[in-house]
Amino acid sequence: MGDSGNSAAATVFIHPVTVRWADCDPAKIAFTGRIPYFALEAIDAWWDANVGYDWFRINVDRDVGTPFVHLSLDFRSPVTPRHILFCEVRLIRLGESSVRFAVRGEQDGVTCFEGQFVEVFVKASAHRKIAVPEDIRSKLEALVSEEPR
Amino acid sequence: MGDSGNSAAATVFIHPVTVRWADCDPAKIAFTGRIPYFALEAIDAWWDANVGYDWFRINVDRDVGTPFVHLSLDFRSPVTPRHILFCEVRLIRLGESSVRFAVRGEQDGVTCFEGQFVEVFVKASAHRKIAVPEDIRSKLEALVSEEPR
């Protein structure tokens, strides 16, 4: 997905998704409702690779929840099983108790969708908003990227 | 879901969804990725009830596709199996070849999410953009609502 300089290399993350028959509707393309799933899967993989916790472990092992308060997607081109779907994830904002991601999906060199997703941090057992835990914040600070190109 | 005047009554459509165990994640609320599914289901039901075609029939029987080019959602409150999820659908814009819907989800009197969804019309077999077919446009014109409150 293009050549990245060193600093971009530190903050861009690409998660491949194999789109399948099971994901497609009678129009022979991935059903609209599957695209948020793909993007969310890519963000979950980003957490695991970059912070050391996926959503399951951060919830169950740390009692930290990260529910979404916003998502938006623009669909540029259909997603099909013909090519691997590469989902590029960038952390573009780190707030006191929230994070904003940009996700871009690409197949065969073509941008299929672009979106933004916002999670907030909560104490999972109490459903109460919390500041980003310090050990996680220090990792996130190094990962914040500029606004998506 | 609030008192509606006569003209609103003509254009507001409410689709009930029974949220289940199958929809929930370990946080004991509906998984983020399920919410677009609920909203899309409500829009599909809107088409069937208001235009006389659901997405399956308009595609297979009319060769008219209505792929999404945009969706956005703001999550206000968790969705759970404790109450029926009422999805209010309003057609808020009718373009030359596109439609924009506002969808609001409510449980137990509380707004859970609000979103907007844009579909474009295509000749399904050709994946080519078309104007809204005349018989459908005449039905849609009577259904356009003001911007969501």
Next chain:
Amino acid sequence: MGDSGNSAAATVFIHPVTVRWADCDPAKIAFTGRIPYFALEAIDAWWDANVGYDWFRINVDRDVGTPFVHLSLDFRSPVTPRHILFCEVRLIRLGESSVRFAVRGEQDGVTCFEGQFVEVFVKASAHRKIAVPEDIRSKLEALVSEEPR
């Protein structure tokens, strides 16, 4: 779905499912993997209607889990969005700590699938098998049906 005698009427439960575009694959029929979902949804609805607990409430409110140890399905005819899918659920065996259901799906008078599903009772927080709780057993005993026709 056929005429039932009085005793059958007491033990047969029919759950309607609206099959949608979102459920269908490029063959224009419900994807194979969706059929277990429909049957499971019908069983969850059976619990709610007959025992007063759906899976969410029995787990969260009673700390009783009912995980599946078996499911099997024979697919007789494709499931499509053309007709409502009526799922007939029958409790056909009640063991010390397990229940077995028969589920039959029908569209437009045609049997689409038949299957059997076995759940066991566990203390949810401990993942430990338990006997069927007494208040639930007494309700289930009145609901056991003969083997499916």
Next chain:
Amino acid sequence: MGDSGNSAAATVFIHPVTVRWADCDPAKIAFTGRIPYFALEAIDAWWDANVGYDWFRINVDRDVGTPFVHLSLDFRSPVTPRHILFCEVRLIRLGESSVRFAVRGEQDGVTCFEGQFVEVFVKASAHRKIAVPEDIRSKLEALVSEEPR
């Protein structure tokens, strides 16, 4: 997944699945309905790797459909996001117009589920049963394994 002799090596196929938060229910394990999806995904991957067609391509490019007429699953142990789920797929029977697969899921050395799945061959556009096409049959014949251990 155990040591395999040479002939077994030729016929066993293992497909890894990353189980995620999105797949889990409030019991903190993969929802029952997700397990058939995992097994079906493994079979789809088997087709692609062994025959050169996944379900999408064999349908769209060859007009050959392979709908399921049967599936059964025994759940031995919960599936969780803690470990990769390895799905072992074996073609165990090749009929005139059908194939039977055994699928076994394993996490962390423990068998989580075992199942069997039967597909039939049809001319996709006509929904009419056909014999296994010759070029595909010749590939399948070399892949038939003994009944699952």
